[in-house]
Each structure stands twice: as C-alpha cells, then as structure tokens.
Amino acid sequence: MSAFLGNPMVATAALPLLLGIVLALLAQFALVSPSPVLTLFWSALLLFFYGDTLGPPVIPPVAASQKLIYLAFAGIVLGLTAGRMRGGRSMAVPGAAALLAAFLWLGWRRLAGGTFDAQMAAALLVGLLVIAGGFMLLAQPASPSPSAEEPFLAPAAVLAVSLAGAIVSVLGASIVTAQLLGSIAALTGGWCLVQYFAVLRGGVANAWGRSLEFLALYAVSTALMQVALLAPKAHPVALVLSALPPLVAALVPGPLGGLVPSARPSRPLVAGLLIAAPAGLAMLVALIWAPHGAALGY
Amino acid sequence: MKARRIIAALAFAGTSALVSAAHADTYEIDGQHSWVTFTVKHGIYGTAHGLFDATSGTIVMDKADITKSSVKAEIEAGSIHTAFDQRDSDLKGPDFFNAAEFPKISFESTKVEKVDDKTGKVTGNLTISGVAKEVTLDVTLVNEAPAPWDATLTKAAFTATGKVSTADFPMAKAAAGFGLGPEIDIAIDLEAIKK
Numbered sequence: 001m002s003a004f005l006g007n008p009m010v011a012t013a014a015l016p017l018l019l020g021i022v023l024a025l026l027a028q029f030a031l032v033s034p035s036p037v038l039t040l041f042w043s044a045l046l047l048f049f050y051g052d053t054l055g056p057p058v059i060p061p062v063a064a065s066q067k068l069i070y071l072a073f074a075g076i077v078l079g080l081t082a083g084r085m086r087g088g089r090s091m092a093v094p095g096a097a098a099l100l101a102a103f104l105w106l107g108w109r110r111l112a113g114g115t116f117d118a119q120m121a122a123a124l125l126v127g128l129l130v131i132a133g134g135f136m137l138l139a140q141p142a143s144p145s146p147s148a149e150e151p152f153l154a155p156a157a158v159l160a161v162s163l164a165g166a167i168v169s170v171l172g173a174s175i176v177t178a179q180l181l182g183s184i185a186a187l188t189g190g191w192c193l194v195q196y197f198a199v200l201r202g203g204v205a206n207a208w209g210r211s212l213e214f215l216a217l218y219a220v221s222t223a224l225m226q227v228a229l230l231a232p233k234a235h236p237v238a239l240v241l242s243a244l245p246p247l248v249a250a251l252v253p254g255p256l257g258g259l260v261p262s263a264r265p266s267r268p269l270v271a272g273l274l275i276a277a278p279a280g281l282a283m284l285v286a287l288i289w290a291p292h293g294a295a296l297g298y
Numbered sequence: 299m300k301a302r303r304i305i306a307a308l309a310f311a312g313t314s315a316l317v318s319a320a321h322a323d324t325y326e327i328d329g330q331h332s333w334v335t336f337t338v339k340h341g342i343y344g345t346a347h348g349l350f351d352a353t354s355g356t357i358v359m360d361k362a363d364i365t366k367s368s369v370k371a372e373i374e375a376g377s378i379h380t381a382f383d384q385r386d387s388d389l390k391g392p393d394f395f396n397a398a399e400f401p402k403i404s405f406e407s408t409k410v411e412k413v414d415d416k417t418g419k420v421t422g423n424l425t426i427s428g429v430a431k432e433v434t435l436d437v438t439l440v441n442e443a444p445a446p447w448d449a450t451l452t453k454a455a456f457t458a459t460g461k462v463s464t465a466d467f468p469m470a471k472a473a474a475g476f477g478l479g480p481e482i483d484i485a486i487d488l489e490a491i492k493k
Contacts, residue, residue: 008475055471062428063468064399065392109399119398173391176472230392230399 011052012182019045020190027206028198034209036080042212043076046219049183053176064106064226065176071102075218079211091214092139096131102222103127107229122236123228126243130221133157133246138214140250142207148264149271151205152192153249154213156275159188160245161220164279164286168242169227171290172234181223188216192272200265217246235289241282249275321362325454325490327355327371332488334373338464341477348389350403351377357490359439359454364412369420373403393472396427408432416440420458426467435460435486442492452492460484 023041027033050069051057061067075098082094104111107123137157143150162185170178195205208216221243228239252260252271260270334350355371376397379386390397407422417438423430435458442454464473464480473479 053471058468063392063396065396066468113401173388174393175388175391176393176475226392230396232390232398233387 008179012179013186016045016049016183016186017190020187020192021194022190023187024191024194024206028194028203031206033206034212036084036211038206039080039209039212039215043080043215045187046072046076046184046215049180049187050219053180053183064109064230067106068177068180068223068226071105071222072215072219074098074102075215075222079215079218082214084211090139090141091210092135095138095214095218096135098218099131099134099221100127102218103131103225106222106226110229118236119228119232119234122234122239123225125240126228127225129240129243129247130161130224133243133248133250134214134217134221136250137217137246138210140253142210143253146207147253148199148205148267149252149260151195151207152268152272153252153275154208154217155188155192155195156272157246157249158216158220159185159192160276160279161217161224161242162188163276164238164242164245164282165220165224165227167283168234168238168286169231171286172227172231172239174227174231174234177223177227177231181220181227184216184220184223196268199268205268221246233290235286238282238286238289241278241285244278245275248278322358322360322366324493325357325359326493327353327357328453328489328491329353333486334488335485337483337485338479339477339481346380346478348378348380350374351379353488355405357454357456364418365410367407367410367418369405369407369410369422371405373405375401375403375426394469396468400427405433424462427469429467431462431466433460433462435484453489454492455487455489458484458486458488 023038023045026041027035027038031038047069050072054065054069057069058066061070078094078098079091082091107127110120110123137154140153162181166178166181166185169175169181199205224239224242227234228243248256249271252274256274259274260267329352332353334353336348337345338348340346350373352374353371355369358368360366374397375395376390378389378395378397380389389395392399395403404425405422406425407420409419409421411419411421413419413436417436419434420437421432421434424433425431437456437458440455440457442452445451445453460483462482462484464470464478464482470480
C-alpha cells in the first residue's frame, strides 16, 4: 500500500484527481454550496499535498521551498478569517497585499542579490500578473443569478496556473514544486470534471465561495512565484504566460464575455478554454524551447 | 614586589601570544588547484560523482599549536558539475543546491584537533542552502614547500574527507525521491598559497 502511494504518478495525479471528484460529489449531493466544510476539506487536502511533496514544515523556514507550506497555511487562515469577516465585501485588497508579501518573502534573497537577468524580469512580471489577476478575480462581485460559467472561473484559473506551472517547473529543473502543482491541478481537475457533468445534465455547478477561491489561488500563485524566482531552466516566456489565467478569468464576465456562446452547456467549456489558452501556450513554449529538450537529468 | 610580578606575568603572556601568532601562517586557497568532489549512492545502482569548480577561502595554520588553526572556505554552488549538463542544472535548481537563492556553500571551522604531525580533525559548520550543519573532516597536510619555479612562493597541499547527509539540508525530499544518498562522501584536494 505504501509503495502504491509512494508512486509519484499516484500521489501527483491519480489520488488528487480521485479526491477532487469525491469533493465535487460531496458538494453536489451532501453540502450546501459554498460550504465552510468544503473549504476546510480543501484546506486539509492542500496541506496534505504540500507535506507529501515538499516534506513536513521546517522551523524556521530558510529556503523558499520551505516557505511554501507556511504560505499555504497563511492563505488558508486568511481565506477562512478574512472571507468570513469581510462578509460580502471583496477580498481583493487583502488578497493582493498577501500575494505581494509572499513574493517579497520568497524572493528577498534574489532581489537583494541585485542580479537582473531575463529570469528575474520574468519573475517580477509573474509576481505582478498574479497579484493583478488575483486582485481582479477576487474583486468580481458575486452575481445574484450566476451564469453557467461563473462557478468555474476561479477553479479554471487555478487549474490552468497549476497545470502550466507544473510543466514549466518540471522542465525548468524544479521537480518537487512541479509535483506539488501537479497535485493541485489534478485535485482541481477532478472537481471541475464533476461540476461540468452536472451542468451537462442540466444541473448547477457548485461555487467555491470567496474563501476557497482565495486560498486556492494563493497556493498556486505562490508556488508559481517560487518557480519563477528560482528554477534555473524555467522558460521566461512560459512563466509569464502561466501567470495569465486569473487575469483572463477576471475578464470573462466583462470584455471577453462576447466570446462565450449563449448555449448553457457550452458556456463553462468555452470560458474554461479561454482561461486555459495562455496556460496551453505556456506549456507549448516550455516544451518546444526546453533548454535540453523535455528530458530530465536523472 | 606584587606589581613587578604582575608586569612580568603580563610580559610573559604577551610574548607567548606574539610567539604563537608568529607560528600561525595564513594560506589562501588556490581555486585553480582545488578539487572539492563528492560521491553519492544512486538508487539501487551505482555511485554518482560530482565536483565543485570554484573554491576560495583562507586557512590559518598554527604549527606550534595546531588547535589554534582555522579554516574558512566558500564554494560557488553554481559551479557543480557531474559530467552531464542536464543533471547539473537540476542540481543547481531549488530542489538541490538552490544556487539562485543561495549562491555560496560555506564552511567555517569551530575546532581543530591534532591526530599526528600530518593529520588532524577539523570540525566546523557547513552551510548549504542557508542551513548550517556541523561536520568533521579528516585532514592531512600532504606537503608544504617552496614552488620549484619560484622560491618566494610557498604552497601547502591538503586532503580532507568527510561525510554529510542529504537529510540535513533542504534537498532531503528531492534526494530521497530520486534515490540519492542519503550519505554523501566528500573528498577534497586543495592547494593553498602562503601569504
């Protein structure tokens, strides 16, 4: 059993996908959405995958990779407390401030080093884009009669960032963070799959709620920042493209709304494809221009 | 009478310190003639070898009292190579030596013990990726002599061996995932120029 769970493909893909499906089924049939219980389940699973891929928390955290689990925990606490305290008000400002603080904490040694190269420029741009994207997405007012694609916007952004981030990371010589992002991608993918089936069957997709939207976005954004700051072979263009999905997701209800068809079952699919487009390009760029091809050095 | 004794004692202590300082020679590590190498078990198969190119630092050697000697050295983490470019970049990445965040690996001695005239044990803090761990190196003074081509240049050659564990540094998870280590054997050969 432990050998089965120790298999990276099981831990990174199969298990989180299955758990994402289970969470979505729970939300569909057993919980009122958005539910704090669901947020707690997601939080626990996120921390489990952080621990499984990065190892247990180290006190005090020194390297950026050791800080990620603390940032995830901070994101959970902030999501749960600020999400409740602020009620219907936007979490955009505290969310953007927390993302900026994370970028500075993860990257202060790189920033203090004073080296400004293509990777540093990409890291700064990634930081800026995830902060802007997070701010805009979290600033979206919840609609009293949500469209079919609205519950998918944040999950699709998280899925796209984590999937592209995982590919860019693994080809950029940061394998452990790639595994973590892969786990989150599979977890979110499982969730989205079940929710989309619900829409196809004429039902309604469950929304994440502001707390869960924030903590999931925060987790993938900080992991992507770490890759951008430290992975020596990560392609700068692929990194920047990986950071775009939250920004695109925020534009779907507005300027990009015209591209979403009126047929209800197609709306989440097209919105998802729009959100995933920069992530798809990121993966393509990373695969085509991988410094040593797509192989790893082990 | 008492004052004279105190003055005499102080004079003796001062002279002893000066004599001791006179015995302490300072050497600068010759990076061009230094090889910091390591071997690590690769899964259930063979043993992987690696080398760091860029080493610098200072050795203070007190021949009269070797315990007063000290070593301070730095290695560029990004200078690692293992005869395979792809693996080298992976080892420079955040999963292993994390060269972008921590460009230097450092060693600073805290204790030097004499074993015999040519060998000793140097204990100190080895810092990798911002995490310091105490290690002890078995050190041998191979030779010290003026250079045959320049009598004004004196060089000393040392070898050192020791062990560290991947589990002690922020590479534990990745190393375990790829079946590397956990024990790493270090073998250092270096030359140092007397100042």
